[in-house]
Amino acid sequence: MMQDRMTFALPTPKQMEKIDQEAAKTIAASQLMENAGWCVTREILRHYSPCRTIILCGPGNNGGDGYVVARLLAKEGWPVTVMAFGSPKAGSQADSAAMQWMEKTISPSENDVAQAELVIDAIFGAGLKRDLDPSIVAILKKAKRLVAIDIPSGVDGATGAIYGYAPHAELTVTFFRAKPGHYLFPGKVHIGKLVIKDIGIPLRVLDCVPISTWLNEPGLWHLPVSAVDDYKYRRGVVSIIGGAKVTGAARLSALSALNSGAGLVCIFPTRQDTTIYSLSSPCLMIDHHDLETVLHDQRRQVWVCGPGLTENEVKENLPQLLASKRHVVADAGAFLPGQSHLLKGVSIMTPHIGEFTRVFGTVESNRIQKVQQVAKDMECVVVLKGPDTIIAGPDGRVAINQHASSRLATAGSGDVLSGVIATFLAAGMKPWEAACAGVWVHGQAALLCKHDWPSAEMIAGHMGKARDLAKISEK
């Protein structure tokens, strides 16, 4: 059975609020809170042995969940204390959860938190809107081991930004779907192990919000299938501009394209002496004509331009590719300081944060919004690379990739990425889907390497197997 793409939806906290309201039309809000508290309790029982536990309960529904957990853990015989940060609004869901906590509550105290063996953070969840009070920060800093309900207090669920301070949780239990902030830096490092629990919210309520952000997983996109009557031009042709001085980058990109299933890979060298490219792989075709002549070949639709190129090489070739309406994957050398106009017309660009900033200016705390805006303005797909790669389309769609590894932090792995993305584009995938699939397969190839310190060449070597696994995982 195909995965329902709604499995990968990442609603923002604002959308989650709407989802909660819609859900409350068919299932009582009190029941949802009870279920949320029960799920958190089960996870605590699974991960920890009974110990002195303090539950920090805020005034909103996050605090409400905390009161439910307190009641259920105490029922299991745990020594539980509730520390209340303000009172829930009279008549609210959290208020009735608090009223069911029959024991006394204590007021905020750093000392009491320092004495606790386990701290449950139910101060703020998705509703946090401003910096935490210094007194709350001082208390959170005293926690030795912490479990967060929904999200650690202080992490913005929409962006992963930190409101002044956030504790480092060992475990975070969230409900229904993860939110973008669970996966985006810097928030991500505060989350610890993330557990997503079904609390009975009906799936169909997802239709009430326009989801635009997704977790990048197979099923969000579908790789082309091989056919018995395949031929190389249907599999797709990838062409790469090969620099005169830095030649490794284009070769890595080419190797990646060959291994990830391109039907034909050609290098267009910018210099006369083509020996280095001719000797690099027997599978590689090398152009010996000028670019204008090469571009007469209509089968050469997809080009990688940037890896290993100097400013002049980019300026001599990129405009010609775009004028011939070729699909260009722009990377590395194509990101010239302040020269975004050069990139107008590319299909996909793959900058890391340094390259992105160089061309499009500084990025504030809301990276998703900035990348979305650039994708819209430039009318292309933007892949902002990093440990939480963001892939934004001009239509506003965003995928956040988690399927990767720090093994990718090696010179040349970006070149490898451009090759696999170009391959999928050449095989007929749409740009956003090709970019998402390329990023996932690239991450998978790194995960397949036999040791923790692979070179970019080794990562490129695992591209075929990684693609097979992506295909299997789509089902």
Ligand SMILES: NC(=O)C1=CN([C@@H]2O[C@H](COP(=O)(O)OP(=O)(O)OC[C@H]3O[C@@H](n4cnc5c(N)ncnc54)[C@H](O)[C@@H]3O)[C@@H](O)[C@H]2O)[C@@H](O)CC1
């Ligand atoms: N169906 C539902 O509604 C469910 C909601 N659940 C919980 O509800 C939470 C969201 O609830 P809320 O929207 O009440 O949000 P919170 O519990 O995060 O609380 C927000 C409240 O705190 C105030 N506040 C925000 N930032 C503050 C700051 N820095 N200093 C002081 N006060 C601040 C807000 O004005 C608001 O009153 C989720 O995180 C989740 O834990 C769960 O109970 C599951 C079901």
Ligand SMILES: Nc1ncnc2c1ncn2[C@@H]1O[C@H](COP(=O)(O)OP(=O)(O)O)[C@@H](O)[C@H]1O
């Ligand atoms: N710590 C990390 N975790 C996951 N992926 C990473 C990490 N560091 C780098 N990467 C990935 O490795 C690639 C590096 O690309 P890039 O910075 O362009 O390198 P180069 O220019 O040397 O080829 C990107 O795809 C990036 O997302």
Ligand SMILES: [K+]
């Ligand atoms: K919390």
